[in-house]
Each structure stands twice: as C-alpha cells, then as structure tokens.
Amino acid sequence: MKAALEFCLILLTLHSPGVLSLSTHVAIVYPQDPVLRMGSNLTASCWIHPDLGVHANSLFWTLNGQQLPGSLYKVLSPTNLSLTLVGLNASRQTSGDNLVCHNHKGHILAGSCLYVGMPPEKPVNLTCWSRNTKDLMCSWAPGGRGETNISTQYRLKYKLRWYGTEKECEDYSHTQPYSCSITQDLHLFTPYEIWVEASNRLGRATSDIIILDILDVVTTDPPSGVTVSRVGQLEDQLSVRWEAPPALKDFLFKAKYQIRYRLEESQDWKVMNDVGNQTSCRLAGLRPGTVYFVQVRCNPVGIYGSRKAGIWSEWSHPTAASTPHSERLMSCDSKSSGDSNSTLRRELKQFLGWVKKHAYGCSSMSMKLYDQWRVDMQKSPKTRNQVLQGDKS
Ligand SMILES: *[C@@H]1O[C@H](CO)[C@@H](O)[C@H](O)[C@H]1NC(C)=O
Ligand SMILES: *[C@@H]1O[C@H](CO)[C@@H](O)[C@H](O)[C@H]1NC(C)=O
Ligand SMILES: *[C@@H]1O[C@H](CO)[C@@H](O)[C@H](O)[C@H]1NC(C)=O
Ligand SMILES: *[C@@H]1O[C@H](CO)[C@@H](O)[C@H](O)[C@H]1NC(C)=O
Ligand SMILES: *[C@@H]1O[C@H](CO)[C@@H](O)[C@H](O)[C@H]1NC(C)=O
Ligand SMILES: *[C@@H]1O[C@H](CO)[C@@H](O)[C@H](O)[C@H]1NC(C)=O
Ligand SMILES: *[C@@H]1O[C@H](CO)[C@@H](O)[C@H](O)[C@H]1NC(C)=O
Numbered sequence: 001m002k003a004a005l006e007f008c009l010i011l012l013t014l015h016s017p018g019v020l021s022l023s024t025h026v027a028i029v030y031p032q033d034p035v036l037r038m039g040s041n042l043t044a045s046c047w048i049h050p051d052l053g054v055h056a057n058s059l060f061w062t063l064n065g066q067q068l069p070g071s072l073y074k075v076l077s078p079t080n081l082s083l084t085l086v087g088l089n090a091s092r093q094t095s096g097d098n099l100v101c102h103n104h105k106g107h108i109l110a111g112s113c114l115y116v117g118m119p120p121e122k123p124v125n126l127t128c129w130s131r132n133t134k135d136l137m138c139s140w141a142p143g144g145r146g147e148t149n150i151s152t153q154y155r156l157k158y159k160l161r162w163y164g165t166e167k168e169c170e171d172y173s174h175t176q177p178y179s180c181s182i183t184q185d186l187h188l189f190t191p192y193e194i195w196v197e198a199s200n201r202l203g204r205a206t207s208d209i210i211i212l213d214i215l216d217v218v219t220t221d222p223p224s225g226v227t228v229s230r231v232g233q234l235e236d237q238l239s240v241r242w243e244a245p246p247a248l249k250d251f252l253f254k255a256k257y258q259i260r261y262r263l264e265e266s267q268d269w270k271v272m273n274d275v276g277n278q279t280s281c282r283l284a285g286l287r288p289g290t291v292y293f294v295q296v297r298c299n300p301v302g303i304y305g306s307r308k309a310g311i312w313s314e315w316s317h318p319t320a321a322s323t324p325h326s327e328r329l330m331s332c333d334s335k336s337s338g339d340s341n342s343t344l345r346r347e348l349k350q351f352l353g354w355v356k357k358h359a360y361g362c363s364s365m366s367m368k369l370y371d372q373w374r375v376d377m378q379k380s381p382k383t384r385n386q387v388l389q390g391d392k393s
Helices: 002-012 326-335 339-358 365-380 381-392
Strands: 028-029 035-037 042-048 059-063 075-076 081-086 097-101 108-117 126-130 136-141 151-161 181-183 192-200 203-205 210-212 224-230 238-244 254-264 268-273 282-283 291-301 319-322
Touching: 028 097, 059 081, 126 192, 126 210, 136 151, 136 192, 136 319, 151 181, 181 291, 224 291, 224 319, 238 291, 254 282
Parallel strands: 028 108, 035 108
Antiparallel strands: 028 042, 042 081, 059 097, 075 081, 097 108, 126 136, 136 181, 151 192, 192 203, 192 210, 224 238, 238 282, 254 268, 254 291, 291 319
C-alpha cells in the first residue's frame, strides 16, 4: 500500500497541487484527484500545452498502468482529449487509482489520482474485552462494502455512563485493523458507553452505542504450566495439570476451564466442557500407545460477583503426551513383582471406569467419589472380584 501511495505522489509532483497554472505545465489532467462514488461516471480531460506541438489524437490514457481503449476517448480540440469512464470500480488501493495521460511514445504527460469508494455505513459488530482488567480492547467491522477502498477514519469513542465526558481511544492497533485499546484511567464498577464513528470524504456514520462494565468482559492469559502425564500404566488415560492465571490472583473470581485434545494425526479437537474450576483433570477413553495434543483455556467468570458469561482466554500452547501401549502393559504386568502395585492399578482403572458411568465430566471427579466407590465396592465384594478376575485374563 505504501508503495502505491508513493507512486501517486510521484505523479503529483508533476503539478503544484492546488494551483494549476497552464503556463507552468506541459499538460494537465482534469479533474485533479477527484473523490467519486462507486458506479458513478467520470469524464476527464487531458489538456496539452500548444507549444508542445502534440496533437490530442496522438495521446492515450492508462488506468493503473492498463491502457484504456480508444473508444472511450473524445478529441475535444487539437489540445484537449477527454476520457469517459462509466460505472467506476472501487479503488484498488486507498492511495487512489492512477489515471495517466501519455504521449504517443508512452511518456507520462500528466496524471490524476482517482479515489473511488462509498460513504461509510454504520460500523458493526463492536465488541470489547479486557485482559486481566488492565485494558479495554474493542474491535469492530466496517459497515459497508466500498468504504474501505478509499481512506476512511474510524474513531472509537467512549464515556462513563452517568457523568463522563466524551473521550477518544488513542491506541489504535497496528497489527489488527479496526481495533483500539483503552489503557488509561480505567474505571471498574461504572458502565461505559462505547461507539465508533466512521468518516471519509464521501460521508460519515456512527455505530450503535454499546454499554458495558469492564468486569463483565474480562478475559485472561491462557493457563500456564500445562503438563500432561500418564496415569501409571493405564493405557486409555492421561492426566492434565495446569496453573491458574497469575494475573488474576488478587481478584475474587471463580475460574472455569476447558480442555481440548486431539490425536497427533487428526485436526479434530475433542472438547471437555465442564472441567469446572479445578486445575487438573483426567482424560479417559483414549487410544493406547497414541500421541495426544492437549490445550487448556480459562474463563474468569464471576469477577467481583459479575453475573456475565465471561470471555475465554486463548488456548494454551499444545502439550503432547502419549498413552502407554497396551501390549507393553501386559508384559509389564506379568513381569511386575508387586502384587499390590498391579492391584492398585486395576482398582484405579476400575474406579475410573465407574466414574465415567456415574459422573458428568471432570468437575465431579474427586476423592469423595472415590470414597463412594469404595463403599459401593464393599457392598458388593463379588462384583469386585469378578471384575478383577475378568481383568486378569
Ligand atoms: C453513467 O452513464 C451511463 C451510460 O452513459 C448512464 O446510463 C448512467 O445513468 C450514468 N450513471 C450515472 C450515475 O450518472
Ligand atoms: C478540455 O475540455 C473539457 C471538456 O470540454 C473542458 O472542461 C476543459 O476546460 C478543457 N480544458 C482546457 C484546458 O481547455
Ligand atoms: C471495472 O472492472 C471490470 C472487471 O475488472 C472491468 O471490466 C471494467 O472495465 C471496470 N470498469 C471501469 C470503469 O474501470
Ligand atoms: C476494495 O477493497 C477491498 C478490501 O478493502 C478489496 O478486497 C477489493 O478488491 C477492492 N476493490 C477493488 C475493485 O480493488
Ligand atoms: C458481524 O457478526 C456476524 C455474527 O457474528 C457475522 O455473521 C457477520 O459476518 C459480521 N459482520 C462483519 C462485517 O464482520
Ligand atoms: C471452585 O468452586 C467451588 C464451588 O463451586 C468453590 O467452593 C471453590 O472455592 C472454587 N475454587 C476456586 C479455586 O475457585
Ligand atoms: C510398585 O512399583 C514401584 C515402581 O513402579 C516400585 O518402586 C515399588 O517397589 C512397587 N511396590 C511394590 C509393593 O512392589
């Protein structure tokens, strides 16, 4: 885009912008740098100084370097050639399209930048979020097609709901278009009114106003220190642990977590939704001897009693681990000297199988359940033995 802009400026240096004096120029294109609506028609003319000794019928026009057909030209006088474009397309770049008048050898005589677009429409999809309550970032989308083809300014404005004065966000993102971050003088417990004003040389428009409380739109960093490890020799399980986001450690809130995992060779993530607010979870029903990628994210719900749904953090970097091979488990088992070890392992396996049937997701998996299971098992020692026997074969 920058290169294109410079290109148009080079052309402009052929004229002294503003005052166009025929006497100081070999040629001039009219109109200079017009701003036009998409679909409109334009008649431009290229006037050449009589001293040049060039006839208008030897000239030709280019638009963005492409020669335009002679059928669009009209010789108005020996020194004046006009061009009519019907149904203008939007500008290819916001720095304008280059309309250039050439002599028969192809030398540039004069040029003009065409800015073709549309007046802005109401910006849409204005949303805001706050990372750890330390800022307020908002993004939106342009409301209409064509307004982005000419230079259009978007201003994010805000005020505190009851007594604030109107302010403008200053920290527009350089990496993400249509976004701005309010970083100073943030108020918690007071609703903000936020809106976007769009303007360009064809018009202006204002988005709907959104009203929000920072505490209702808090998101946080992805959980750190995610580790995935085997659960003894259990071939269908992996244990996932992570740490709560440190940035929110001084806040009263109830984090919610989500885990997703996938096979190494697959792109389909499986999501565990109801992990609750704990910082570890067990994945079960996995394939033996298989590498899994695991990610965790956090939703800091209920900061200072906010009732809103909260905003999920990014996913943590993927952590990989593999489940044990079932064959190896078998051989390991037979070699294993410790009866109590293998018994414990079996019990654990059995317990987890039981949990799968009796609990919903990770959040309910706890020692309480384990105890309940022990009680259940003690009530029916036969079942337990049978299962253990069956497991051995
Ligand atoms: C542009 O020119 C075409 C053909 O000459 C005409 O039909 C159309 O109405 C014009 N459009 C505008 C916006 O003037
Ligand atoms: C060339 O012709 C156009 C269209 O008639 C006219 O507007 C313009 O003033 C003319 N330019 C000169 C320098 O005479
Ligand atoms: C607009 O674009 C279409 C397709 O690229 C092209 O055929 C047409 O000539 C263009 N119109 C103008 C006025 O440049
Ligand atoms: C207008 O701008 C959009 C993106 O802003 C671009 O995709 C489109 O190609 C542009 N139109 C033309 C005719 O170059
Ligand atoms: C605005 O959001 C809606 C719903 O998420 C989406 O369908 C639409 O494409 C978005 N509009 C723009 C211009 O991004
Ligand atoms: C998790 O939630 C329970 C209630 O659902 C609550 O008692 C506990 O304090 C919470 N723990 C954390 C670390 O937020
Ligand atoms: C259980 O296994 C561990 C290592 O896997 C071993 O160090 C320990 O001695 C075993 N316990 C018994 C009672 O065999």
